[in-house]
Amino acid sequence: MPRFAYVNGQYRRHNEAAVHIEDRGYQFADGIYEVVTVMNNKLIDEEGHLDRLERSLKELQIAMPMSRQVFKMVSRELARRNGLDNGLIYMQVTRGVAPRNHAFPAANVPPAVVMTTKRMNFNKMKKFTEGVSVITIPDQRWERRDIKTVALLPNCLGKQKATEAGSYEAWQVDGDGYITEGTSSNAWILSKDKKLITRPLSNDILHGITRRTVLQLAAEEGIEVEERAFTVDEAYDALEAYATSATSFVTPIVRIDDKVLGNGKPGHFGQKLLAAYTDYAEGAGAS
Numbered sequence: 127m128p129r130f131a132y133v134n135g136q137y138r139r140h141n142e143a144a145v146h147i148e149d150r151g152y153q154f155a156d157g158i159y160e161v162v163t164v165m166n167n168k169l170i171d172e173e174g175h176l177d178r179l180e181r182s183l184k185e186l187q188i189a190m191p192m193s194r195q196v197f198k199m200v201s202r203e204l205a206r207r208n209g210l211d212n213g214l215i216y217m218q219v220t221r222g223v224a225p226r227n228h229a230f231p232a233a234n235v236p237p238a239v240v241m242t243t244k245r246m247n248f249n250k251m252k253k254f255t256e257g258v259s260v261i262t263i264p265d266q267r268w269e270r271r272d273i274k275t276v277a278l279l280p281n282c283l284g285k286q287k288a289t290e291a292g293s294y295e296a297w298q299v300d301g302d303g304y305i306t307e308g309t310s311s312n313a314w315i316l317s318k319d320k321k322l323i324t325r326p327l328s329n330d331i332l333h334g335i336t337r338r339t340v341l342q343l344a345a346e347e348g349i350e351v352e353e354r355a356f357t358v359d360e361a362y363d364a365l366e367a368y369a370t371s372a373t374s375f376v377t378p379i380v381r382i383d384d385k386v387l388g389n390g391k392p393g394h395f396g397q398k399l400l401a402a403y404t405d406y407a408e409g410a411g412a413s
């Protein structure tokens with residue numbers, strides 16, 4: 127259990143930290159969040175995560191509660207207080223506290239900010255060496271999946287289905303049979319002709335920060351990339367597949383529903399991308 131959480135300007139003991147019962151995040155899921163990974167005491171892709179945090183707030187017309195500089199300072203101070211060398215920093219901003227009413231409160235109601243940390247040991251994760259399986263499920267979310275809101279109920283229901291099936295992730299499928307993304311990660315396949323395929327940016331998916339980095343790294347590795355939607359059948363027929371997110375890095379997928387990919391082991395391209403990502407996370411992407 128971490129020792130401290132940051133709540134509205136104060137570092138509180140984690141087991142005593144609390145928000146008001148009329149916080150709009152609690153009543154309406156009226157808020158946004160970010161997850162930044164910490165590796166060897168450095169934050170990965172911090173600027174990208176703060177860019178997206180600002181964008182999500184703007185899309186929901188919530189004011190930036192404090193400057194980027196203060197976000198950076200508080201993240202580091204919380205990580206320091208919690209002795210977090212490897213793990214994640216969770217940041218959440220809601221529209222604040224007001225008597226329950228669907229319409230926004232008065233402009234002078236300040237947004238509420240919470241930050242917590244979670245320790246993780248990235249070195250010992252079997253998912254990177256053995257790979258994982260995913261299931262496919264219908265995408266039941268709203269039409270602004272590009273905003274990283276705390277309204278994650280369909281994602282939770284999907285992840286629970288995956289967990290019950292013994293799988294790592296559920297890939298969500300739109301009405302036309304195309305995969306959008308996982309419940310907490312972006313979805314990728316490597317086709318038999320060795321093209322790396324992932325859905326293009328739109329309101330249909332979260333604009334993953336890891337996705338963006340992996341696209342750059344793939345280009346540097348000379349891997350041909352196609353940003354386009356792909357179907358479930360194409361995924362079944364793929365050579366390799368991956369899930370990317372701040373804490374998944376590039377996780378190899380070795381089975382989709384009951385279709386085993388390749389020889390059922392993480393493939394060459396995925397291992398190459400994972401190694402490139404880890405190097406990046408320890409070098410150019412670290413701050």
Ligand SMILES: Cc1ncc(COP(=O)(O)O)c(C=O)c1O
Pocket residue numbers: 161281307308309310311312332333334335336337370371372373
């Ligand atoms: C639905 C969804 N897609 C994709 C991602 C991956 O985003 P990132 O790489 O920025 O962690 C996440 C991360 O939480 C997510 O929740």
